[in-house]
Amino acid sequence: MIARRPFLQLALGAATLPLAAFGARAESFPSRPVTIIVPFAAGGPTDVLARIIAEYMRGTLGHPVVIENITGASGTVAGLRASRAAPDGYTITIGHWGTHCLNGAIYQLQYDVREFEPLALIASGPQLVIGRPELPAKDLKGLIGWLKANGDKATAGTAGPGTGAHVAGVFFQQLTQTNFSFVPYRGAGPALNDLMASHIDIMFDQASNSLPQVKSGTVKAYAVTAPSRLATAPEIPTVDEAGLPGLYIAYWHGIWAPKGTPGEIVAVLSKAVMAALDEPAVGKRFAELGQGIPPPDKQGPASLRSHQAAEVEKWWPIVKSANIKPE
Known part of the structure; x- marks a missing residue:
């Protein structure tokens, strides 16, 4: 037993080397x-x-x-x-x-x-629920009513299937029992351009992307999909205030x-x-x-x-x- 002790101590010491080496690497991170x-x-x-x-x-x-x-x-x-x-x-x-x-x-x-x-x-x-400049609806409740009356021809732009704009639109349809067609684009930018040109009717877009157009009046903003208003656009009501509570998308x-x-x-x-x-x-x-x-x-x-x-x-x-x- 005594003869084996140095070997055992050496083995235990070797076993701790990887852990010690890792600790040293973690302490020096990053080195590049x-x-x-x-x-x-x-x-x-x-x-x-x-x-x-x-x-x-x-x-x-x-x-x-x-x-x-x-x-x-x-x-x-x-x-x-x-x-x-x-x-x-x-x-x-x-x-x-x-x-x-x-x-x-x-x-x-x-x-x-x-x-x-x-x-x-x-x-x-959050996202904004936005519409083309000539859309007759004046508020979110009016937009929902317009979509129900025009579901066979109403269109929503997206950045493609499965993107945030598309999924948000599906969620909106489920909550409002509306039915409209989705038009896919190669990105949110082209979709927003077509919304401003009134080639499509609505869009669910990141606020950071469409706020400049809302401010300039080239698109209509109906609501922000959050429980509180945007500090940079306090004039836009929340979905709760606009009559569609729970449409939270961020x-x-x-x-x-x-x-x-x-x-x-x-x-x-x-x-x-x-x-x-x-x-x-x-x-x-x-x-x-x-x-x-x-x-x-x-x-x-x-x-x-x-x-x-x-x-x-x-x-x-x-x-x-x-x-x-x-x-």
Whole structure:
């Protein structure tokens, strides 16, 4: 027994080496730039939010935070890339209600949108129910009445099957018992252009995208899909005030790491994101984009995980009951 003790001590010491080495790696993280995968083109709402956050994360992490735009299939191409990235904290991804909730019910994915490691819930922006400038309805109740009377010819623009505008329209139909046709476009921009030109009748659009047109009078705004009014457009009533309580739809954004990223590294990244959100300049820029930042106690990994789970529970049955399929 005595002769074996040095061997046993050596074996136990060797067994602790990987753990010690990992601890050292976690303490030195990051030692090089971190990449944020953005699932949409440069210049879009998600890309803009990512670049704002990245700018301030750099100061906390001490290394550059690089943006990588990977487009295609409503964010699923980027989702697959992010899911297959090494779980070492050097590749993370930003996403939203569509990419990390709706896509899981619409697409046959090679990954699970619920299995990423959450870092932080960073923002939430409601949609607007908007209409073409000549639409006769003066308020939301009037719009619902007009749609019921003109369901055979009324049209709603979307950024394609399964996108937020489409799913929001389906939810609206279910709540109001209306029936109108959806017209898919290659993006929200072309759809909004056709709404302004009165080629389509209505649209459910991110407030950050259509507020300038509402302000200029080139489209009508009937309601904001949130329980409170927008600070940047207080004249637009909420759906509750306009007579359709419960039509809550928000493009919330979060940041995730690949499944299996160590907890110590998740904590470092989460702290960097939340420090960026605490910057007054970030709050100001987000507000200008129609995005509200959650309070600090609602930003962390646990909050993002629970929020995503609640959204999946709410929206997946709606998507599946409507048999929404990608093109």
